[in-house]
Amino acid sequence: MTEALLTGVDAPTGVPLRRRLKRAERARQVKALALVVPLLLFLLLTFVGPIASMLWRAVDDWEVPRVLPHTVAALADWNGKDLPDERAYAALADDILAARAAGTVAIASKRLNYALNGFRTILASTSRNLKTAPEPGTARETLGKINPAWRDRGTWSAIKGAGGPMTSFYLLAALDLTRNADGAIVAAPPDQAIYRDVFARTFTISFGVALLCLILGFPVAYLLATLPPGRSNLLMIFVLLPFWTSLLVRTCAWIVLLQSNGVVNDGLRWLGIIDAPLRLIYNRFGVYVAMTHVLLPFMILPLYSSMKAISPAYMRAAASLGAAPVTAFLRIYLPQTLPGIGAGGLLVFILALGYYITPALVGGGGDQMISYFIALYTTETANWGLASALGAVLLLATLLLATVYGKLVQGQQVTGGMKN
Amino acid sequence: MSAPRSLRTPSQRIAWNATIVVSTLVFIFLMAPILAIMPLSFSSGSYLTYPLPGLSLRWYDDFLNSARWMASLKNSMIIGVASATLSVLLGTLAALGLAQWKSRFKPLVLAVVLSPVVVPGVITAVGLYFFFAPIGLTGSYLGLILAHTALATPFVVITVGATLQSFDTNLARAAASLGASPLYAFRRVILPLILPGLASGALFAFATSFDEVVIVLFMAGPEQRTLPREMFSGIRENISPTITAAAVILTTVSVILLATMEALRRRNERLKGRGA
Numbered sequence: 001m002t003e004a005l006l007t008g009v010d011a012p013t014g015v016p017l018r019r020r021l022k023r024a025e026r027a028r029q030v031k032a033l034a035l036v037v038p039l040l041l042f043l044l045l046t047f048v049g050p051i052a053s054m055l056w057r058a059v060d061d062w063e064v065p066r067v068l069p070h071t072v073a074a075l076a077d078w079n080g081k082d083l084p085d086e087r088a089y090a091a092l093a094d095d096i097l098a099a100r101a102a103g104t105v106a107i108a109s110k111r112l113n114y115a116l117n118g119f120r121t122i123l124a125s126t127s128r129n130l131k132t133a134p135e136p137g138t139a140r141e142t143l144g145k146i147n148p149a150w151r152d153r154g155t156w157s158a159i160k161g162a163g164g165p166m167t168s169f170y171l172l173a174a175l176d177l178t179r180n181a182d183g184a185i186v187a188a189p190p191d192q193a194i195y196r197d198v199f200a201r202t203f204t205i206s207f208g209v210a211l212l213c214l215i216l217g218f219p220v221a222y223l224l225a226t227l228p229p230g231r232s233n234l235l236m237i238f239v240l241l242p243f244w245t246s247l248l249v250r251t252c253a254w255i256v257l258l259q260s261n262g263v264v265n266d267g268l269r270w271l272g273i274i275d276a277p278l279r280l281i282y283n284r285f286g287v288y289v290a291m292t293h294v295l296l297p298f299m300i301l302p303l304y305s306s307m308k309a310i311s312p313a314y315m316r317a318a319a320s321l322g323a324a325p326v327t328a329f330l331r332i333y334l335p336q337t338l339p340g341i342g343a344g345g346l347l348v349f350i351l352a353l354g355y356y357i358t359p360a361l362v363g364g365g366g367d368q369m370i371s372y373f374i375a376l377y378t379t380e381t382a383n384w385g386l387a388s389a390l391g392a393v394l395l396l397a398t399l400l401l402a403t404v405y406g407k408l409v410q411g412q413q414v415t416g417g418m419k420n
Numbered sequence: 421m422s423a424p425r426s427l428r429t430p431s432q433r434i435a436w437n438a439t440i441v442v443s444t445l446v447f448i449f450l451m452a453p454i455l456a457i458m459p460l461s462f463s464s465g466s467y468l469t470y471p472l473p474g475l476s477l478r479w480y481d482d483f484l485n486s487a488r489w490m491a492s493l494k495n496s497m498i499i500g501v502a503s504a505t506l507s508v509l510l511g512t513l514a515a516l517g518l519a520q521w522k523s524r525f526k527p528l529v530l531a532v533v534l535s536p537v538v539v540p541g542v543i544t545a546v547g548l549y550f551f552f553a554p555i556g557l558t559g560s561y562l563g564l565i566l567a568h569t570a571l572a573t574p575f576v577v578i579t580v581g582a583t584l585q586s587f588d589t590n591l592a593r594a595a596a597s598l599g600a601s602p603l604y605a606f607r608r609v610i611l612p613l614i615l616p617g618l619a620s621g622a623l624f625a626f627a628t629s630f631d632e633v634v635i636v637l638f639m640a641g642p643e644q645r646t647l648p649r650e651m652f653s654g655i656r657e658n659i660s661p662t663i664t665a666a667a668v669i670l671t672t673v674s675v676i677l678l679a680t681m682e683a684l685r686r687r688n689e690r691l692k693g694r695g696a
Binding site: 028029031032033034035036037038039040042043045046047048049050051052053054057216217219220222223235238239240241242244245246247248249250251252253254255256257261262263266293296297325326350353354355356357361371374375378379384387388391394395398399402406 | 429431432435438439440442443446447449450451452453454456457460467468469470510511513514516517518519520521522523529531532533535536538539540541542543544545546547548549550551552566567569570573577627630631633634637638648651652654655656659663664667670671674675677678
């Protein structure tokens with residue numbers, strides 16, 4: 001045993017020790033990677049894959065090519081300036097007859113209706129009134145007679161625009177943009193242009209919640225960081241217990257507290273401060289209160305750990321050098337808490353951006369954030385393309401901010417390590 | 421509460437007292453919802469207002485005898501335990517691997533592994549809805565367990581990874597030099613030492629699944645409704661006192677989880693202290 005260890009088991013092969021060590025290290029690395037691979041494969045199937053499929057749906061334009069394949073092919077070399085030629089009309093008539101037989105007209109009309117309002121009716125009337133394939137050479141006349149919309153260039157450019165395989169339609173719609181008949185990007189009609197407002201609202205609420213969390217969290221974090229450990233550990237329970245309480249429980253509790261005959265209104269009436277109940281819930285106020293409550297611990301905990309790392313010697317040094325308490329606080333203490341403020345604020349902001357449950361339960365119609373619309377278009381109206389496009393924009397914003405957050409926290413860990 | 425000794429001037433004392441007053445108000449804000457909802461669940465009346473007309477356990481009785489609530493509690497437990505088990509398995513393996521793996525791709529892999537925590541719930545839910553529906557995994561326990569495992573595993577990777585950071589790799593080497601096979605060394609040397617981290621990871625994973633509602637909203641059929649899902653519909657329709665009983669039960673579970681985590685953390689710190 002000892003002999004084998006000294007000479008090395010592989011010694012007879014004549015492989016130098018350095019190479020053998022290298023080989024052993026490489027084997028160790030392969031083994032290490034092999035331990036991570038199961039989780040990576042699992043996440044590929046349950047997380048990365050699903051999100052990629054959502055992103056694909058934001059640009060996937062499959063409906064019209066599947067239902068009207070010959071029309072799409074016939075329109076491929078159409079210049080878009082005049083009406084398409086007889087060939088396109090004949091292809092459309094064939095496609096509509098085939099789609100009627102297969103029962104797929106509704107799929108195409110739903111997609112085309114997004115592109116051109118009223119297209120559903122055009123397709124429905126055409127499919128109803130087109131009895132048989134028109135005689136060769138008469139397709140344009142026949143279709144035009146059934147529905148005059150087929151004499152309109154816009155109808156055809158809607159089909160061409162939705163002809164796949166990929167579209168920027170949903171992504172543009174998510175930003176209140178659309179393409180006109182000539183393919184140029186223009187502002188969407190006012191009745192459809194609501195998403196910039198929703199994004200602005202989402203950002204405003206998230207920023208407001210982060211600010212409220214900072215205002216409320218700063219004194220608490222300061223208190224916890226300054227008190228002796230025994231007492232601060234005890235008070236920490238008040239932060240951790242809500243943190244661990246179910247989101248649904250907390251949301252439900254706020255409704256009980258804030259509704260018109262709820263605890264807060266009853267209390268204020270009992271004290272004689274108000275006569276009629278205040279409207280405290282199902283509006284923006286309720287959203288701010290409930291979201292701040294849910295996210296406050298995410299602000300307090302990073303602030304607390306950054307304040308805990310500040311040596312009290314700095315403040316004493318400032319005082320001994322003649323700085324007034326306010327000056328010492330503003331010039332010495334506050335700058336050292338900035339990384340904590342940044343990390344906590346950004347964390348709260350990122351988490352708030354994606355909030356769905358709380359605003360859905362305590363907000364009114366005008367307080368719903370972007371996640372609400374993503375959910376609405378997925379489950380209620382089944383406009384999956386738009387839901388995915390809105391999701392893609394939200395995902396992009398979240399990942400960008402999360403990268404900034406990662407850099408911020410990583411930088412802190414590095415400096416923290418150097419301080420120790 | 422006495423001010424720290426360093427506070428000498430009156431203005432400093434005023435600032436300190438203001439900190440205490442504001443903090444107390446914030447503590448009240450943080451605790452008020454939980455404290456306000458608890459007594460209501462013991463009310464004998466059916467209105468959610470104070471003063472209580474009398475005390476009774478009728479809403480708990482209602483909860484325990486309701487097939488819907490009990491089924492949802494059972495579903496929450498099944499999905500929570502299954503996804504916690506699966507995430508501990510996957511997360512521990514990955515944490516062990518990541519602790520040894522050196523590569524320039526490591527930050528990228530780490531970002532992918534941790535991303536389920538950052539990505540908004542609705543996005544994950546919509547993606548899963550599109551992805552799982554064609555393969556028949558929506559409206560099934562398996563689909564929910566897989567989805568919750570993906571959400572919960574990052575917490576296991578973080579907690580086990582943190583324990584591994586303080587783990588002395590020489591111990592594993594010592595075991596190997598004494599002739600232990602890698603598996604034996606893991607079972608007898610590494611596992612006992614990282615067990616607290618593993619246990620907190622498991623609790624974190626369970627709590628994540630137990631509290632999750634967005635994915636359940638999109639993916640669960642009527643058979644798989646969990647406790648938070650049932651509460652969501654309850655809050656939407658009409659808050660009955662039975663919901664407050666459900667809330668108290670959920671909160672009790674959270675307190676037990678929190679207390680266990682705290683005990684594990686203290687034990688871990690004590691062990692570390694002894695080692696130093």
